[in-house]
Amino acid sequence: MQSIILQSARATGVSLVLLLGGCSGLIDKHVEWEVVEPESYPVLTAIGYAPVAQQMGQTENDRSLMAMKASKLDAYRELAEQVYGQRLNGSQSVANMVMQDSQLKASVEGVIRGARVIKSYPVGQDTYATELELDMRKVYDIYLTTAKPKKIRDVTYY
Template structure:
């Protein structure tokens, strides 16, 4: 193959690619919530701290869903053209690096609200625009698993090849 064909092939493959320096960072901001069960109106400090922790974890889960997406499993049962049963599960498995907790607020009803922010730099965005299969490229370092391992064996964690990387 001569150099001209190689250049033309590369140009055809990347003709709609925007140079990475011209892409602005994307700021993703999400909110998570957590609450506690109060027995007879008494709330311990432990319950408050656990509610605060739950709100942080909910915010990080929301961030992972927003950036990487989620796996959804569902099933429906129809009998005599009428829906009898409808259920679904969602699954997220992700590493989040560089996220910042912007605010943690205790709300009037006793719940906590946590705001988390992540800046997606141009390199990440470039990975999204280069190929339709961005999750599988080594450059983006994001691997997806089927998630079936978690549904079948909820107590087990998937192997290192079954996680998302950022």
């Protein structure tokens, strides 16, 4: 019984020495990082539209306010398409060499931060429009506050 405990203690000691010796390669250097910045920053613009008459509301003013909000959301959707792209799903079915059904679905998903409303205005008799602007420099500054992207500047080995 005592020899089993002694062998177990030796095996544990040997594995501990090997484990600590393997980690010494991680501690013998110092890495300096620097932030990577893009060379240019584009400014994206988007315009959203919404019909006034089709909005929910009891009065014309209520419907106009809802159209303003809807046109702003449509403009944000357009900005998200520009930043993240659009997902397309399509399907077709054929039976007896005759096209039976054809479908195409599009969706966009993303988070837009830092956009600002340039102006909101009525277009014609029954449509509202909102123009948005997204300065990618501002987006980059917002990104830096949360992610802090880095690249290796220098590595010093000891």
